[in-house]
Amino acid sequence: MTPLDPWIPRLLDVWRSARRRGPGRPGGPRDRLASDELKTVGAGVRRLSLGLTRERSLAGERYFDDPGLLGAYLLFYWPISFAQVTSLLAELPSRPRELLDLGGGPGPAAFAALGAGAERALVADRSEGALRIAKALAREARSNVTVLHWSGGAPPEGRHDLLVAQHVLNELWGGAPDRIARRAALARSLLERVRPGGTLLLVDPALRETSRELLELRDALVAEGVAVRAPCLFRGPCPALSRPTDWCHAERPWEPPRLVAEIAREAGLHKEALKMSYLALAPPGEGWERAPEGTVFRIVSEPLAGKGRRRYIGCGPDGRMGLALQDKHVGEENRVFGELARGDVVRVTGGEPKGDGIGLGPDVRVSRLARAGERLGR
Ligand SMILES: C[S@@+](CC[C@H](N)C(=O)[O-])C[C@H]1O[C@@H](n2cnc3c(N)ncnc32)[C@H](O)[C@@H]1O
Structure with missing residues (x-):
């Protein structure tokens, strides 16, 4: 119901x-x-x-x-x-x-x-x-x-x-x-x-x-x-x-x-x-809520097509950028990356700047802090 x-x-x-x-x-x-x-x-x-x-x-x-x-x-x-x-x-x-x-x-x-x-x-x-x-x-x-x-x-x-x-x-x-x-x-x-x-x-x-x-x-x-x-x-x-x-x-x-x-x-x-x-x-006088620790993004695209990799656009405290993970680098620590949806909030630990975004290697850890529509715990 x-x-x-x-x-x-x-x-x-x-x-x-x-x-x-x-x-x-x-x-x-x-x-x-x-x-x-x-x-x-x-x-x-x-x-x-x-x-x-x-x-x-x-x-x-x-x-x-x-x-x-x-x-x-x-x-x-x-x-x-x-x-x-x-x-x-x-x-x-x-x-x-x-x-x-x-x-x-x-x-x-x-x-x-x-x-x-x-x-x-x-x-x-x-x-x-x-x-x-x-x-x-x-x-x-x-x-x-x-x-x-x-x-x-x-x-x-x-x-x-x-x-x-x-x-x-x-x-x-x-x-x-x-x-x-x-x-x-x-x-x-x-x-x-x-x-x-x-x-x-x-x-x-x-x-x-x-x-x-x-x-x-x-x-x-x-x-x-x-x-x-x-x-x-x-x-x-x-x-x-x-x-x-x-x-x-x-x-x-x-x-x-x-x-x-x-x-x-x-x-x-x-x-x-x-x-x-x-x-x-928020009404006047109330500031922004504290951003979660680390490198954090809200996913603001659907999964973007790419050969041998999965890519999204993320937007976080440092701005809007591409996030890409090659299929060969998928592992336990970043598996959730393949399941992300527009609106989810993720923390990326250990990514490397690549082009206009961040490349996620095999050792990068990705954790989902909130699903789309959930309130982000700070
Ligand atoms: C698309 S409907 C949205 C109705 C409802 N808020 C919703 O989201 O389903 C747009 C509403 O805005 C109202 N509206 C448009 N221009 C207006 C105006 N100048 N003054 C007051 N209401 C207005 C219309 O009467 C209508 O009820």
């Missing part, structure tokens, strides 16, 4: 009630869509996917005013956003007791945090339709969620253990030449509303453009002394920005619930992994 499982019947009930616009429990299977429903939702998801992640023509537009798109979002992207935040909460130093989900739409981040132990949440968004859905979900789950109209200006008053802005920053001021500066100003005012020990969690799609813009925002804040709780170990300007083709994102294995898998198939999409770009930021 995953934290998402109990939500599938609730999402379906709320979606069917909203479609019927009538009271009473709607009919229909509570774990899946009937075939005509699946066609409708699949078509909506195709439009959303095209408009938000490919052509980007919907980004920043009021697509939730279209009930078909809001419904498609609810049944397909809501579970993905929920699973992303559930996974990211595990990396924070403490579990939030309450939170603000800014640009939360129908509130997946809020409900994910409530599922992980939070007691109450505030969801703020400009879409009245999405906020109505968030309220209906809260009624279904008997959760302590309030909603607030927010149309992109100053964030609501009050301080919080956790503030989340998920898949919304990339939609704000899109196309404006000063969009990064304006997002940075918003992020600064959000950081001021984080209680000590709390976190501002920014999540955006794992696309090159949206990911690089999140990294630019990171650099602006880090230059002012803001500390990154995760995923960065490097404290300077993000090395992924030095080459225009690079970016940095997370990818976590995920078994989607049957509802999501069936919609994905209908819409012609793949959702076997959670992909996202994210930053967990």
Whole structure:
């Protein structure tokens, strides 16, 4: 049983009630869509996917005013956003007791945090339709969620253990030449509303453009002394920005619930992994956490093809560099190198500088300090 499982019947009930616009429990299977429903939702998801992640023509537009798109979002992207935040909460130093989900739409981040132990949440968004859905979900789950109209200006008053802005920053001021500066100003005012020990969690799609813009925002804040709780170990300007083709994102294995898998198939999409770009930021006055001892890297690539060797890109306190181990040098002390995944954190003991990276010889020891998504013990 995953934290998402109990939500599938609730999402379906709320979606069917909203479609019927009538009271009473709607009919229909509570774990899946009937075939005509699946066609409708699949078509909506195709439009959303095209408009938000490919052509980007919907980004920043009021697509939730279209009930078909809001419904498609609810049944397909809501579970993905929920699973992303559930996974990211595990990396924070403490579990939030309450939170603000800014640009939360129908509130997946809020409900994910409530599922992980939070007691109450505030969801703020400009879409009245999405906020109505968030309220209906809260009624279904008997959760302590309030909603607030927010149309992109100053964030609501009050301080919080956790503030989340998920898949919304990339939609704000899109196309404006000063969009990064304006997002940075918003992020600064959000950081001021984080209680000590709390976190501002920014999540955006794992696309090159949206990911690089999140990294630019990171650099602006880090230059002012803001500390990154995760995923960065490097404290300077993000090395992924030095080459225009690079970016940095997370990818976590995920078994989607049957509802999501069936919609994905209908819409012609793949959702076997959670992909996202994210930053967990500490409030002003809280420094970077101590880096683990030794030469440490977060793996920021998938395994890279190479003849007779395994290679990754790592990013650690000393920067971003290639890490390579020739097949003939695989042994007991470095065997884990062959099993690493994007997001894992490793310590490399005894590597030699080679080209623009580190070569791992037979005597090099590699140990995994944390798997992707685990909090790094310091
Ligand atoms: C892709 S949805 C993300 C919803 C939810 N946070 C998630 O991750 O699943 C983007 C949300 O940002 C909201 N949004 C976009 N521009 C906004 C603005 N200028 N002011 C307030 N909300 C905005 C939309 O209404 C929508 O709910």
